[in-house]
Amino acid sequence: xxxxxxxAPVTDFATDWDHTDPAWVHDxxxxxxxxxxxxxxxxxxxxxxxxxxxxxxxxxxxANDTEHFTSRLVVITNNKYPPNAEAxxxxxxxxxxxxxxxxxxxxxxxxxxxxGPVNALEDQVRALCRKHLDTxxxxxxxxxxxxxxxxxxxxxxxxxxxxxxxxxxxxxxxxHLVLDLVDxxxxxxxxxxxxxxxxxxxxxxxxxxxxxxxLTNYLLHVEFNGERLSMEHVRGTMVLxxxxxxxxxxxxxxSALWHLAHHPSDLARLVAEPELMPVAVExxxxxxxxxxxxxxxxxxxxxxGWPMKKDDWVLLGFPAANRDPEMFSDADTFVIDRALNRxxxxxxxxxxxxxxxxxxxxLRVALEEFIARFPKFELTDPTAxxxxxxQVRGPRSIPVRVVA
Amino acid sequence: xxxxxxxxxxxxxxxxxSIAPSLFGxxxxxxxxxxxxxTLTAETLDLARLAQANCPEHAxxxxxxx
Numbered sequence: 001x002x003x004x005x006x007x008a009p010v011t012d013f014a015t016d017w018d019h020t021d022p023a024w025v026h027d028x029x030x031x032x033x034x035x036x037x038x039x040x041x042x043x044x045x046x047x048x049x050x051x052x053x054x055x056x057x058x059x060x061x062x063a064n065d066t067e068h069f070t071s072r073l074v075v076i077t078n079n080k081y082p083p084n085a086e087a088x089x090x091x092x093x094x095x096x097x098x099x100x101x102x103x104x105x106x107x108x109x110x111x112x113x114x115x116g117p118v119n120a121l122e123d124q125v126r127a128l129c130r131k132h133l134d135t136x137x138x139x140x141x142x143x144x145x146x147x148x149x150x151x152x153x154x155x156x157x158x159x160x161x162x163x164x165x166x167x168x169x170x171x172x173x174x175x176h177l178v179l180d181l182v183d184x185x186x187x188x189x190x191x192x193x194x195x196x197x198x199x200x201x202x203x204x205x206x207x208x209x210x211x212x213x214x215l216t217n218y219l220l221h222v223e224f225n226g227e228r229l230s231m232e233h234v235r236g237t238m239v240l241x242x243x244x245x246x247x248x249x250x251x252x253x254x255s256a257l258w259h260l261a262h263h264p265s266d267l268a269r270l271v272a273e274p275e276l277m278p279v280a281v282e283x284x285x286x287x288x289x290x291x292x293x294x295x296x297x298x299x300x301x302x303x304x305g306w307p308m309k310k311d312d313w314v315l316l317g318f319p320a321a322n323r324d325p326e327m328f329s330d331a332d333t334f335v336i337d338r339a340l341n342r343x344x345x346x347x348x349x350x351x352x353x354x355x356x357x358x359x360x361x362x363l364r365v366a367l368e369e370f371i372a373r374f375p376k377f378e379l380t381d382p383t384a385x386x387x388x389x390x391q392v393r394g395p396r397s398i399p400v401r402v403v404a
Numbered sequence: 405x406x407x408x409x410x411x412x413x414x415x416x417x418x419x420x421x422s423i424a425p426s427l428f429g430x431x432x433x434x435x436x437x438x439x440x441x442x443t444l445t446a447e448t449l450d451l452a453r454l455a456q457a458n459c460p461e462h463a464x465x466x467x468x469x470x
Contacts, residue, residue: 107433114434115418278422282458340457348460352415357434360418 017044017052020183025389032320041306047076050313056324062316063348069295070098076294076313079186092240093233112215118357125362128155129369141380144257145398152366153249162214175247179392200235248291249359251394253366255288258395261379266336271375280336281364286343287334289319292391318344376403405444406467407452409436413463420455427452
């Protein structure tokens, strides 16, 4: 199948959906609502066959069912059979791991992202935010995505891994490759990974030669039952932290700024009631949940009557689950002080986002610092806002004007 | 009344100790833990119910004290 055929515009999302289709990328919520009320499990032959359940219950069922669904690949591409992605370990443990290995891989990395170590990073994150806000000081109009949102998470993650902060442009390239360029043919996508693999090899060598106190060093030297992790495990987890730690939080920060830039009453309320921020952060996470995961079907399996086949993809739409009216009152309304908010932005079940505490803190601090500096701002050109395609959704360009 | 967390269901979503830090803490892996013996007063019952209603994993239970 040629790329042109793959990119044929979608005319029926129930039978031929594509999460990189421009209509989906621009505004997926009406599409999902229509599917939820009329379908509610959509199918496509694209990507070699994929399903998309749209209710909260179904998303929860898939997320919690490791018997019928494997995580060995979690990003839908045209290649279901890369040689380095065998379950139960997969290419980026623990996100690509299945039980029982998953539990071990998670045990390795969870302590670094628990609330204690994460809370200790708050001052550092705040300083990073202020540094980037200083670069736009005095400007009447600037791009809140390209000048601010995109810098926060790469700065945090590169420091955690002990990578040079100056390489952050490279990190965004890696993320773009892994998460955005997903519909390339296999023979075009594969070679693009070479520079990323070489970069990680160089960082590992540098850390082995010059040990220092960071997450890479920890992964290289930690021992369980007297044994170190395999180099593939170390490398895979490093890739996971970099890729999953950047685009996701950047998207969340961007979506929240975008929202505030065209909802002045919400902005005014946050400025007037800073104590509302933790509750507002949860609503930003529900309403603009950036991350959609994927699973592969282990064996032929009947899912609520839909005949899933071995190695079919399943798109695990946590953002769609977060808009299910069965689960949330006024699900399609942003309620900044929503008290009951059992959202699934960080996933459900054993693969709950490892970085959730960090992401939540980064989002809160990035917003606190931005609105402290700019208590009033608005979109200059709503049509200029661009969105990242694929399984991590967020605005990239967010042109704003500072209001006096 | 007592509040308890089912450790099998808890996945460390972190909502309980954020909403009700007087009732919940966390362990080294980030899973939620009940502080003290979990006994609720008339004043803390609503807070526990709020945390319960926000737990994405339905891992919080409020039980009659024995």
